[in-house]
Amino acid sequence: MNIPMLLQHPHRDFLKVLLRTLFRRYHFIVPSSTHLRSGIPRAQPFSSLGLHHAKWMLPSNGLTRTLCLQTTLKEQTEGLSDKEQKLVAELYTGLIQGQRACLAEAITLIESTHNRKKELAQVLLQKVLVHHREQEKLKGKPLAFRVGLSGPPGAGKSTFIEYFGKMLTERGHKLSVLAVDPSSCTSGGVGQSEFAVADMVDMFVLLLPPAGGDELQGIKRGIIEMADLVAITKSDGDLVVPARRIQAEYVSALKLLRRRSGVWRPKVIRISARSGEGIAEMWDTMKEFQDVMLASGELTAKRQKQQRVWMWNLIQENVVEHFRTHPTVRKRIPLLEESVLSGALSPGLAADLLLKAFKSRD
Secondary structure (H helix, E strand, O other): OOOOEEEEOOOHHHHHHHOOOOOOOEEEEEEOOOOOOOOOOOOOOOOOOOOOOOOOOOOOOHHHHHHHHHHHHHHHHHOOOHHHHHHHHHHHHHHHOOOHHHHHHHHHHHHOOOHHHHHHHHHHHHHHHHHHHHHHHHHOOOOOEEEEEEOOOOOOHHHHHHHHHHHHHHOOOOEEEEEEOOOOOOOOOOOHHHHHHHOOOOEEEEEEOOOOHHHHOOOOHHHHHHOOEEEEOOOOHHHHHHHHHHHHHHHHHHHHOOOOOOOOOOEEEEOOOOOOOOHHHHHHHHHHHHHHHHHHOHHHHHHHHHHHHHHHHHHHHHHHHHHHOOHHHHHHHHHHHHHHHHOOOOHHHHHHHHHHHHHOOO
16 A cells, blocks of 8 residues: 555544644545554553643734743753653654654654653644644645545445555655544444544545445434535446446435535545546545635634644543542442442432542542
């Protein structure tokens, strides 16, 4: 597979920062049930970026905000030893230069559960973020175009990614493919993980096989509503006719669904990764989407909304982890859970008891 990088089960918060750097130009995020090769282990959650000194609530211009960020970064860096500063500097330089070995080492740093290494990871991520913001200001547009791919089993996601990735790299583009761990892999269909993917990307593409009935029962209406582009795959040979039928059905269905954009109407196309039919046209449609959304300001607004959601998701993860690992709460959880399961205690009362134990920890 001629794609520069392939990450299996990446930590999404690390992904969100690194994918906005110069390291890559186009990003395709797919459920990890897609059969892709990878030797990179799954990352674990980490604490927030620690921007407690950035005075974002004050009305200020871009210069003041930049100074606040630089001050915060300087304070974080000064707390590191010479060896730690050298490590962060080397990883940072390697990342912005596109060195995959440095990316792998940075992921290992993020995966660490050691508190000190978490702090190093925060410094590294903040340096990458500052660089990213500076580069985007110079270019006047996003440095990367993020596309989410989803679809039911048998849709041909792996085959499409391989053909599409080769086409883009042959045209000189930089590409990364990242697999998102599905939150509900037992259902076998398209589920909650696709909503998570849609919150990470600029464009959400739904790949569907030329089938119907029971084979597409797992496709929820909400997933279809999120799609900016629907591609009917395997449109070749004997499957051309059913592919055309499915295309017509989804064209009609999309007209009845709520539009998510004021400037873009989702399209339904047919493609074949075996013959290559429609693949180049699909890329043209993706670029058209990017241009239209950028010109209208919707893409910028969408990314800003995603950043806010990511921040609160990270806060929630850390608060819950802090709550569950508190000694008093951790001791009471098994007994209260057992009481709830047996019906002796209501979930609400059990939650209140745990929260009281947490609040009275001092």
